[in-house]
Amino acid sequence: MDYQKLFEPKTMAVIGVSLSNDSHPANVVFNKNRLRYPVNTFAVNPKGGSFHRTEIFASVADIPEKIDLAVIAVRADLVPGVLSECIEAGAAGAVVISGGFAESGRKDLQDRIAAIAREADFPFVGPNCLGIYSPDHVDTFFLPSERMVYPNAGNIALVSQSGGVLVDQMINLADEGVGLSVAVSVGNKALIDEVALLGYLSAHPGTEVIAFYLEGFEKNGGRDFVSAARQCGKPVIALKSGRSPEGGRAVSSHTASLAGDYEVFSEVLSQYGVVEARSQFELVSFCESLSCYKRPIQGKVGIITGSGGHGALAVDLCVAHDLSVPRISEKVQAEVREGLSRAAQPIAALGNPIDLTGSAVDDDFVVAAECLSRTDEVDCILLLVLPYSPGTTSDLGARLSRVYLREGKPLVAYVPHVEKYRMLIEGFELNRIPVSPAIEGAVLMVDAMRRCQPC
Amino acid sequence: MLNQEILEILSRSKEWGWVLEPDAKRLLSLAGIDVPEFICTDRLNEAVEFSERIGYPVVAKVVSPQVVHKTEAGGVAVGINNKVALGEAFHRFSGIEGFRGVLVEESVSGVEMIVGSKVDYQFGPIILLGIGGTGVEIYKDTTLRMAPIEPKDVTSMLKSLKAHRLLEGYRGAEPISLEKLTRNLIAFSSLIMDLGEAVTSIDLNPVFCSPTRCVAADARIMLE
Numbered sequence: 194m195d196y197q198k199l200f201e202p203k204t205m206a207v208i209g210v211s212l213s214n215d216s217h218p219a220n221v222v223f224n225k226n227r228l229r230y231p232v233n234t235f236a237v238n239p240k241g242g243s244f245h246r247t248e249i250f251a252s253v254a255d256i257p258e259k260i261d262l263a264v265i266a267v268r269a270d271l272v273p274g275v276l277s278e279c280i281e282a283g284a285a286g287a288v289v290i291s292g293g294f295a296e297s298g299r300k301d302l303q304d305r306i307a308a309i310a311r312e313a314d315f316p317f318v319g320p321n322c323l324g325i326y327s328p329d330h331v332d333t334f335f336l337p338s339e340r341m342v343y344p345n346a347g348n349i350a351l352v353s354q355s356g357g358v359l360v361d362q363m364i365n366l367a368d369e370g371v372g373l374s375v376a377v378s379v380g381n382k383a384l385i386d387e388v389a390l391l392g393y394l395s396a397h398p399g400t401e402v403i404a405f406y407l408e409g410f411e412k413n414g415g416r417d418f419v420s421a422a423r424q425c426g427k428p429v430i431a432l433k434s435g436r437s438p439e440g441g442r443a444v445s446s447h448t449a450s451l452a453g454d455y456e457v458f459s460e461v462l463s464q465y466g467v468v469e470a471r472s473q474f475e476l477v478s479f480c481e482s483l484s485c486y487k488r489p490i491q492g493k494v495g496i497i498t499g500s501g502g503h504g505a506l507a508v509d510l511c512v513a514h515d516l517s518v519p520r521i522s523e524k525v526q527a528e529v530r531e532g533l534s535r536a537a538q539p540i541a542a543l544g545n546p547i548d549l550t551g552s553a554v555d556d557d558f559v560v561a562a563e564c565l566s567r568t569d570e571v572d573c574i575l576l577l578v579l580p581y582s583p584g585t586t587s588d589l590g591a592r593l594s595r596v597y598l599r600e601g602k603p604l605v606a607y608v609p610h611v612e613k614y615r616m617l618i619e620g621f622e623l624n625r626i627p628v629s630p631a632i633e634g635a636v637l638m639v640d641a642m643r644r645c646q647p648c
Numbered sequence: 649m650l651n652q653e654i655l656e657i658l659s660r661s662k663e664w665g666w667v668l669e670p671d672a673k674r675l676l677s678l679a680g681i682d683v684p685e686f687i688c689t690d691r692l693n694e695a696v697e698f699s700e701r702i703g704y705p706v707v708a709k710v711v712s713p714q715v716v717h718k719t720e721a722g723g724v725a726v727g728i729n730n731k732v733a734l735g736e737a738f739h740r741f742s743g744i745e746g747f748r749g750v751l752v753e754e755s756v757s758g759v760e761m762i763v764g765s766k767v768d769y770q771f772g773p774i775i776l777l778g779i780g781g782t783g784v785e786i787y788k789d790t791t792l793r794m795a796p797i798e799p800k801d802v803t804s805m806l807k808s809l810k811a812h813r814l815l816e817g818y819r820g821a822e823p824i825s826l827e828k829l830t831r832n833l834i835a836f837s838s839l840i841m842d843l844g845e846a847v848t849s850i851d852l853n854p855v856f857c858s859p860t861r862c863v864a865a866d867a868r869i870m871l872e
Contacts (some may be wrong), residue, residue, distance in 0.1 A: 410770040416770070416771050419794065446766070446851045446870055447784050448851050451764075451776060451788060452766050452768070454770070457768045457792055458770070461771050461774070464794060464804075
């Protein structure tokens, strides 16, 4: 099946536009696409008439152009008929927003629409979903534009079983300045599921990282998912809900008791190189890190800090995540010290963490980052930047980014996220150095590189 | 592919929903997994003859379709050193419900590990490896992989156990044989792939791992 037109349609029919209720999901989808996206959008309702001074077509068949994407938002029992009409009219694919299928006991109806589509080789997303947000192309989410938070266009694809969690993740990514290539809410995934999307996204040129929010798979669906993830050639991240043990279930063997659903999920994902996020915060940190860095590391972290306390907290977090913080050799320490400013030189502690102290200036951070970049004693550098320190300027982000561009050793940074430090943060982020608002987030970014072994 | 004898064992075990230990051990050995040398008999003189041939001490266990948990039913005797002790075990076991005979086998030793499998709804056949023995669910030092596995998975499984240093020659002990463990686990992996959904779970516990062997000393195979 060809999904291209689902994600980059030139023409679109919105079926189920209401003549009486302006905030009907179909009306919202029709409006936002007509007003904001380069897609020729047509409204459909069997009653005909007009809506916002545009013609409403009685059927998809009446639309004078071939439809790339049909968005279906009619009552569940009408969906099979509408789907058949779309196929008949030569539409290329659909998003079925309507609910009232397997989630409310109508698996039969859901199986019927899947069978109709399969028979005609007709791709559709849903039912019971928000559908597709493809930046600069299309947005089938029935949420008014002014209520949405849109991340910048970028290289991360988000796929979610839950529409709500997806929208939340978009807010979190936008907050961290992380860009999105596409977002798909798969809903009941009657036809297009995670495995199908892995296939499409692995070949999607704009996508470099694929992140999933998962609730569960059908029988053996997990097996298909991890096999596809291993083959897709791009980092895959997954956050799963329903991790608590079922409890109280009688089991016949030690193995059955020790290998609960979540334990199996977690260990098999890691076996197949999928990076499991255990919270939404981890998901964002992993996305940000892997969207910048693709090469796996062993996890030997060099920490550069302007404060001893931050350094100590970072060491604890590294150790908790099985990352090592090796002591820097005397030789490299001497190189660092040689390059430091007169104020920092006598008081800086250089063993690892490299504590440049509150007397440090931008140049000191740059020297330390350069020296650590050139030794194989560490394979990643964690920067703890305190913009309130008097010697630190707003240029430090961009200057440290250039160290990475020159030397190629991954850098991640912690910078407190308040508006007045924005330029410092953007100096990192716009040069594709990931920045976290929490020390733990920065450590998670390092952890992501270590855990994504087949990347 | 499963051989004919394995299929026959599975088919005659359906009646109880699990495979009696002598059958389970035969099945494992057909699949290339190391098990202790054993005999299953209801005649004491046969048991004595066997024990004298392989040498004492031996282990005796009751065979009964009514007894899944042999230890709890008083159906296990270890460290049997002579004919008299073997006779006593026979006598005691014969009073256990559903008595069919006694499994007598060589005593094996080593680090007690568990090797297990289950069919997971989402991921299919899964392999478990961990520190075994009766405390397995207390220590919970186990790791899981989706089958089939490759030799390099065995190395990573061992590394992910908290007690892995115990296996690698802790405090002067000789390390367990990684080669034997790997060979047995790979054979186990092919077996459970072939068994598919016919078997819901398997516990090999304990598997005694030593520098020379990895031997499944007990086996519980639960059927669909």
